[in-house]
Amino acid sequence: MSMLVVGSVALDSVKTPFGSVKEALGGSAVYFGVAASYFTKVRLVAVIGKDFPSKYFDIFKRHDIDTSGLTRAAGKTFRWKGQYMYDLNQAETLDTKLNVFASFSPKIPDAYKSSKYVFLGNIDPELQLQVVKQVDSPDLIACDTMNFWIEKKPKELKKTLKHVHILVINEGEARQLAGETNIVKAAKCVLSFGPRALVIKRGEYGALFFSKDHIFSAPAYPLEEVFDPTGAGDSFAGGFMGYLARSGSGHPTDLRRAMIFGSVMASFNVEDFSLKKLDNLDWSHIKKRFEHFKHLTNFEMIK
Amino acid sequence: MSMLVVGSVALDSVKTPFGSVKEALGGSAVYFGVAASYFTKVRLVAVIGKDFPSKYFDIFKRHDIDTSGLTRAAGKTFRWKGQYMYDLNQAETLDTKLNVFASFSPKIPDAYKSSKYVFLGNIDPELQLQVVKQVDSPDLIACDTMNFWIEKKPKELKKTLKHVHILVINEGEARQLAGETNIVKAAKCVLSFGPRALVIKRGEYGALFFSKDHIFSAPAYPLEEVFDPTGAGDSFAGGFMGYLARSGSGHPTDLRRAMIFGSVMASFNVEDFSLKKLDNLDWSHIKKRFEHFKHLTNFEMIK
DSSP: OOEEEEOOOEEEEEEETTEEEEEEEEOHHHHHHHHHTTTSOEEEEEEEOTTOOGGGHHHHHHTTOEEEEEEEOSSOOOEEEEEEOSOTTOEEEEEEEOGGGGGOOOOOOGGGTTOSEEEEOSSOHHHHHHHHHHSSOOSEEEEOOOHHHHHHOHHHHHHHHTTOSEEEEEHHHHHHHHTOSSHHHHHHHHHHTSOSEEEEEOGGGOEEEEESSOEEEEOOOOOSOOOOOTTHHHHHHHHHHHHHHHHTOOOHHHHHHHHHHHHHHHHHHTTSSTTTTGGGOOHHHHHHHHHHHHHHHOOOOOO | OOEEEEOOOEEEEEEETTEEEEEEEEOHHHHHHHHHHTTSOEEEEEEEOTTOOGGGHHHHHHTTOEEEEEEEOSSOOOEEEEEEOSOTTOEEEEEEEOGGGGGOOOOOOGGGTTOSEEEEOSSOHHHHHHHHHHSSOOSEEEEOOOHHHHHHOHHHHHHHHTTOSEEEEEHHHHHHHHTOSSHHHHHHHHHHTSOSEEEEEOGGGOEEEEESSOEEEEOOOOOSOOOOOTTHHHHHHHHHHHHHHHHTOOOHHHHHHHHHHHHHHHHHHTTSSTTTTGGGOOHHHHHHHHHHHHHHHOOOOOO
16 A cells, blocks of 8 residues: 655764764655555655755665655755764754755645555644645554654644544653653543554663554564664654555554564664665565564463 | 572552552562462561561461561561652662661571572672572572672672572663673673573563573553552562462473563552552462463564
């Protein structure tokens, strides 16, 4: 099934205890798109500047990502500069230059409007709602958000959430959005805002899925080498939504598998800087790690 | 199979955002013992003072815990005073009065020496080693420790670890003991000190089991009401070791189940203050929650 992603394309400069990259390809729509591309055909809506390196188009091509919704605007590409200390769960932003992303107003090409799966990356909730209004009748709309929007645009965010089926956010943000420390209570509160499901990302502690009747807990993959957590959340969302689009089902069996495929893609992503790892997978890698997740969590019932 | 536990018996005064208790029954040997008592017969070695309330003996009796190794010494019982703020993962100690526990020197009664399962609660590693030397030939020895001993007696702790099969510790302490942030590397390092397995407790994020060839991830039970995390780690250890003693097997299938039974007992424990919840369970509660854990983590393979 067709997947539309709307979000950022960025040039990231990242430093971790294990190395650094300068102006590497990044952004929520990119991490999501490449991760999802292993499961389904991806259509991208984002904005880049005149300075966007043409070499990065090779990555989109390699993953058969439709870039006809990628606008090149006058000005420079969005840049993010950040670092991670030994606690790889916490990014420290050193510099953000929105550049052309500051006036991003997503226009969905006609050919994209019939997309059955839609992911709204972490952008202004008013822009997210604009996207919802432009698409025909998707089977599933999921969105991300962040502390900035929870603080600055709570009303607009809640309005958007009424039109979204699944919210995918970080644990701290779920607590902040609900104004509640206990994660189960926080999840119930967020569900009361409109979405029928909530995915809570917990970094190296995995992810939780909540709906009215279901809770599912996915572990993170215990990795000996974590080089760069940038994009882990979007890679998770890409694997999660990608598998749902591939299966074309919202059955709990597939939602659970989707959580694991999200965890699989996030675990690959953090194993190298930028898109280096995510760019070079094949289905056998993904399937093998999915099986590892089974082995990591499976236990036998008692008689 | 017979289970010997050596540790503390304490009177805890605890305050959380949801209430408080004064001089309630606590201590590592108590939480461990009551949790393990649902699986196997427990023998207790600990020290109490002259002021230990006799009413608390009813709890030991109710759980058929052998207290012939419980010494009543001249002086007062060990007291701990602590509080938890909204982050229930982190206890803040307000006051510790070791009292009779300060000169605790565990003497294993002859009748206990043939115990096949031994748990060394969080006491001085030199005392833990003394216990190991007093028992005949247990099938399994597990121990706990804490930051205090890692800092003050690293050599003694490492000596003890050479005689222990399983170390059960908190995540932060595993990192501290290994001098390594990455949890997989930290686990490998700790295993190199001697134990053949390591259980890492992560509070509301569950627990990890590591051996040379196996990693198993157990989630925490998502609870809407967490009243008091005191004793969660020892209840976990009690469920974990208790099930291993009951099954009499060290097979990976049973180690995995044991991790879940540990999680089950910890999840019950935090639902009320002191021993209130743990004291009043029956096997049907435990079995039902074990099944809930299966539902929480289970997913189907893909074809």
